[in-house]
Amino acid sequence: MSDKNPHKPDDVLREDGPADGVPGKPGPHTPSVAEPTEPHAPLPPRTDHSAPESVSPTGQRTGADPSAHAQGDAYRTTAQGARLYDTDHSLKAGERGPVLLQDHHLREKITHFDHVGAPPSGSWGSIPERVVHARGAAAHGGFRSYGTAAKVTKAAFLTGEAETPVFVRFSTVLGSRGSSDTVRDTRGFATKFYTGEGTFDLVGNNIPVFFIQDAVKFPDIIHAGKPHPDREIPQAQSAHDTFWDFVTLHTEATLPHSRLRSSGGTPITLWNMSDRAIPRSFRTMEGFGVHTFRLVNAEGATTLVKFHWKPKLGVHSLVWEEAQLINGMDPDFHRRDLADAIEAGAYPEWELGIQTFPDTAEQTFEGIDLLDPTKIVPEELAPVQPVGLLTLNANPSNFFAETEQVAFHPGHLVPGIDITDDPLLAGRLFSYLDTQISRLGGPNFAQLPVNRTHAPVNDMHRDGMHQTAVHTGTAPYRPNSLDGGCPFLAGADTGAYIETPVEVPTGRKQREAPASFSDHFSQPRLFWRSMSPVEREHIIAAYTFELGKCYEQAVKERGLQVLANIDPELCEQVATGLGLPAPEATVPLTDAEPSPALSQLGHTWPLDGRVIGIVTDERGDLDGVRTVRRAVLDAGMVPLVIAPAGGKLDAEGEPVQVQRTFATARSVEYDAVLLAGAPGPGADAYGARDAKAGDAGTEATTDPRVLLMLSEAYRHGKAIGGWAGAETALDAAGIPAGAPGVVSAQSGTGALEQITRLLGEHRVWERFGTGG
């Protein structure tokens, strides 16, 4: 892959020079290695940029309209022109206190952001798409509690025996609604529990840490991650300058002069460069509530918790090349996989678990700040305790009415579940309600079928756009006597949601983060040290790819500096790939104890739902194919027969239905590939087109599409096997006999048995350079 920017002519491609200057000579657009802090006039437009010109009524060109010059002065202001001294921290009651509603800058910044979701043009779904998490897929199901959470919460759905209906939506973050599923990105994992006490939404991600520590920074990180605003490139990618510009600035270490303690993109960036950001399936992702929540039990005792979803199928990821291929071949890969599994009755399941921590005034556990959403608590320090089981068992019947119109909100809470003063969560409590107003066209979105609570509603939210409830009575206010004082307020004994009366930390009204928020490196180092060699290899490759796609030299260099502060080996390897010198660490490297639970390797997972491609043609051992198909189904896996053309393969006995042809099959769909036995001469050709099987004097050749499938499956660490005579095709694909994870046997069942053992570990890790 060329690291040249395809949109810039060669003569302005530069290593350290500006687009509008001479190559190699610094100019006004040369970014500095650290964030510039002295106010100065805005940079002049690049030479290839021009703003729209105004034309006077008499047709005279009047030059660019000054109103087009927003972001065109040295000082940042509010929309009303008031200069800002801080746009990085919310206004709080004390350093660790709750965010204040009077923070009008926070609300202006988030409100503006919330309402920029784009209407997809030309499709039938003509409402604005979500400004983030626009692309998603969802399913219905049920949650059954184990009853084990009763000691820490009174929430009935976590303690009782009844099954609670749920709706779960999975999503990518950055891409627009029509983007591909298998991009490198964090995934959303949002669950709506329709409980009898009101709706509870657990709006989480598949990565347990977040990019920023304060919600007021959310528009910044998303503006940086979304396509560049001049050309709207690239779609659904983080491999570009603005993303890396943002996440590599703003660490206390690289910016000692900065007031900006909160930001902390480093931990999640490392997770995002790991295999976690390219899941094999939604069904094989973990989910995390990210923030620390506060549970309250029937006696009023409180416990701090972090929520975890653990997939029953285990945690599996794609490899990067596979993910890239899928983006082209089947952009709906994850969406299709979820729907197909549910339709086939292979219902995906996750166990809900909690890590619990004492609710102390410090809000820390083992020195880890529980209010900092860029930190995890390793499972070895606080084990995840299972509290219930989620099963997804029905597909939506109308994508728009359900998946698109569902409105999640972290403020949808039920008695027994309360929030903490995490400043990231505080802004979310405002944003999710606000964003639905333009997305769903007004304040009555809770009445849309998918959003309707299963608890009785008795509000006074009269009228408004799309009001479908017919409120009765004449006194929509309180107190009233005209409606007999109805409706009345509940109390603790009648099921009211009562906020926990926690002490508010003392301090000033301020825009500042606690000092502990400026530790941006100890946890990335912990994560890195917890990875197996092959996972490290993937992380190195991912950084090399992403920084290699950046155009600005300063951004690459800053990226390497961040890596040096995580681990010298990581930094050196990526620097080698970029052809740049590796800098020294500027912070002391901690000896963080690794957390084995963070690695995806070293486990044996269930085989349910694994897809086995069985390649054959009309000359193959069809008896063997029938037997293997049955055995695959009996093991709860999915067999897909692949042959040169569709229809049925007719031989003696029951015909074999072909599910994929050589034209429609690609390796990425299968977890393992089996070559059916080839009993006769020429039969091992798998779709030879130049020669009829067994014709004397003609040599059969294996179809190139089969060879491509085999070589891809091999490169991607997939189990490959064949029986009786299949070796010739493996040989033709350049796959060494006896290579790890390549099996051959006399019979189909013999080959399947060996393949099945390999599948438990998901991939043949020895095939990757470091040998797992």
Ligand code: HDE
């Ligand atoms: Fe979101 N986020 N978010 N987010 N988020 C939205 O709400 C926001 C954050 C997450 O399937 C939006 O209804 C702010 C963390 C998911 O419908 C919006 C901040 C986590 C989904 C919004 C965050 C998430 C969203 C866009 C910074 C993981 C998709 C549409 C404080 C714990 C839900 C919508 C679905 C969606 C704002 C940070 C997860 C704009 C301001 C942290 C899974 O309101």
